[in-house]
Amino acid sequence: MIKGYYHTVAERFMRYVTIDTQSNPESDQHPSTEKQKDLSNLLAAELKLIGLEDAHADKFGYVYATISSNTGKKVPVVCFCSHVDTAPDCSGNNVKPILHKNYNGKDIELPDDTTQVISKKDYPYLKEHKGHDIITASGLTLLGADDKSGVAIIMDMANYLITHPEIKHGNIKILFTPDEEVGKGTTMLDLKKLGADYAYTLDGGEAGTLEDETFSADGVRITIHGVIAHPGYAKNKLVNAIKIAGEIIDALPKEEWSPETTSKRKGFVHPVAINGIAEKATIDFIVRDFDTLELARHEERLQSIAEKVLKKHSKKATMEFKVTQQYRNMKEVLDNNPKVIAYAKQAYRHAGLKIENEPIRGGTDGSRLSFMGLPCPNLFTGMQAIHSKHEWIGVKDMEKAVEVLVNLVQVWEERSV
């Protein structure tokens, strides 16, 4: 908590989560659901009220705004970004946030479905919030802390900076995106219009976590062409592509090299879909590793396993092996821009936080932004048990995140000339 400042973050958060902004993976519209704009338009209007004159929401549901520089120094333009949508995994309709004042440290039974219990056993981090305020949903929906906590933190930071002009900073850009949860958060983003040099997403968990490393990711599609014949007269002719696909899956290692057998820094190959008929079948894989060079090795190994299976069959069956690049470990970009992490660490330390630097076994919009030319690690908001009815967040973590952002814009200013 920043001394002498009345934080607006919890109050804003409680309002934003009541607006349904669930995105839809089946849609090919931008945004994937029109209702996301309900929040985007509200945020643009509130930013204007705070005093950011250029704040606006565009037709795709992105919100852009600038907090203008109040220093004579030449400071790089830093952007803070979070997403307005909530995950399709769990209902986001009619969210009823509950503020548990001075949380008593006990398991929390949610009132609208008492079988939903947020327990200390499942969420040991609850213990650190005893005596502080926490916010949960009511049992029928997710809460939407992912990522409306990030949104509320950025809004409170804007409010703080505008009401405290003694805090010196360069130009700061605010960006709210739609459709992060369906992997399209950057699709219609206008980076030129945004005009930022560096960015930070606010989309992480426990206070103190600082995420600067993601998987590198490829997709692989193996297409098997069998040989089709009338099944009544198919002897020594028919080669069934579905059966070959099954054999390839069976030939994959069972004790290693899969999501279910790896953790920490180990990569994997993971079949996600099989489709086909006897004549032709496809298997889709995702390939993941922190080391981008290792991806190629995983792919070679997969290809040789598949080719071996194919060889056992008549030469008439053939196979195609196609690799598609998905995203890359943001660390490759961040290592070339060491200030971004160094300054964030300094801002965390100023706020009295112990820094947790875990790699993310997945991707973020930050990894896409980093490779689009905008180096972008991920900062904490406090969100817990995301994409579920148990989702909860501690108010003190959100306030701490605001403090980190206020520190961070000052570090960028102090280190500039």
Ligand SMILES: [Zn+2]
């Ligand atoms: Zn998120």
